[in-house]
Amino acid sequence: xxxxxxxxxxxxxxxxxxxxxxxxxxxxxxxxxxxxxxxxxxxxxxxxxxxxxxxxxxxxxxxxxxxxxxxxxxxx
Amino acid sequence: xxxxxxxxxxxxxxxxxxxxxxxxxxxxxxxxxxxxxxxxxxxxxxxxxxxxxxxxxxxxxxxxxxxxxxxxxxxxxxxxxxxxxxxxxxxxxxxxxxxxxxxxxxxxxxxxxxxxxxxxxxxxxxxxxxxxxxxxxxxxxxxxxxxxxxxxxxxxxxxxxxxxxxxxxxxxxxxxxxxxxxxxxxxxxxxxxxxxxxxxxxxxxxxxxxxxxxxxxxxxxx
Numbered sequence: 001x002x003x004x005x006x007x008x009x010x011x012x013x014x015x016x017x018x019x020x021x022x023x024x025x026x027x028x029x030x031x032x033x034x035x036x037x038x039x040x041x042x043x044x045x046x047x048x049x050x051x052x053x054x055x056x057x058x059x060x061x062x063x064x065x066x067x068x069x070x071x072x073x074x075x076x
Numbered sequence: 077x078x079x080x081x082x083x084x085x086x087x088x089x090x091x092x093x094x095x096x097x098x099x100x101x102x103x104x105x106x107x108x109x110x111x112x113x114x115x116x117x118x119x120x121x122x123x124x125x126x127x128x129x130x131x132x133x134x135x136x137x138x139x140x141x142x143x144x145x146x147x148x149x150x151x152x153x154x155x156x157x158x159x160x161x162x163x164x165x166x167x168x169x170x171x172x173x174x175x176x177x178x179x180x181x182x183x184x185x186x187x188x189x190x191x192x193x194x195x196x197x198x199x200x201x202x203x204x205x206x207x208x209x210x211x212x213x214x215x216x217x218x219x220x221x222x223x224x225x226x227x228x229x230x231x232x233x234x235x236x237x238x239x240x241x242x243x244x245x246x247x248x249x250x251x252x253x254x255x256x257x258x259x260x261x262x263x264x265x266x267x268x269x270x271x272x273x274x275x276x277x278x279x280x281x282x283x284x285x286x287x288x289x290x291x292x293x294x295x296x297x298x
Contacts, residue, residue, distance in 0.1 A: 009179075013179065014222075016179075016184050016222075016249075017184065020184055061141070062137060062141055065134055067175075067176060067177045067224075067225070067226075068177045068179065068224055
């Protein structure tokens with residue numbers, strides 16, 4: 001089983017990298033972009049017996065900093 | 077004063093920090109990130125600047141979960157002193173010893189220059205060697221020094237006089253111009269600027285010296 005963890009900066013936390021991407025897109029002529037938020041995707045290859053609850057713990061303890069980031073877990 | 081300086085893979089200010097402690101009269105031991113205990117009798121742990129674990133995942137995140145950091149947290153819980161500089165500040169927020177987080181600089185650029193810092197409180201053994209409101213010149217060198225905390229945390233830091241230093245001209249987008257903060261018991265200081273890089277005439281400035289001298293004074297008589 002694999003788990004795919006999506007980590008994003010929380011709403012309200014400034015994302016200067018996303019802003020830079022938005023500016024670049026605008027400069028390239030893509031006028032239809034109102035905002036860009038940049039996050040990361042972490043794929044975990046899980047051993048038998050590892051549970052979604054384990055992945056939640058991994059997110060809380062290491063994969064995300066919940067002061068500034070939110071995360072979602074997707075089992076695939 | 078007995079000091080221990082933590083060395084992670086990727087630390088690059090560890091020896092500078094050790095020299096600054098030594099020049100203030102400290103007996104310094106370097107400790108490796110895989111060590112699980114601190115030397116006996118350590119008064120203060122220095123968590124140095126650099127790029128621990130290559131800044132992988134998030135700055136300080138992997139270091140915060142290294143074996144030595146458990147000992148550093150235990151040391152702090154016993155009332156021990158901790159000084160985290162730059163990457164060390166990031167590590168201390170990731171461990172939860174200090175609140176908030178350090179985000180990418182608002183201007184996206186890595187900034188390496190000397191900045192003005194205002195001493196916001198002298199009520200700590202780190203800052204008692206300065207005068208309240210003093211402006212000191214200390215170098216910064218970081219890409220992720222943009223201090224962030226939720227409004228309640230910022231109000232608490234302000235209300236409890238735990239903001240140690242602010243930038244006179246905000247270089248990185250930090251909320252409330254925050255450059256360094258203290259723990260609730262005022263014995264843990266995290267700061268993005270590098271006092272150990274302004275601690276010798278050869279550095280071009282010595283405004284950081286008073287921090288190490290104040291610590292030595294407090295911890296030698298303790």
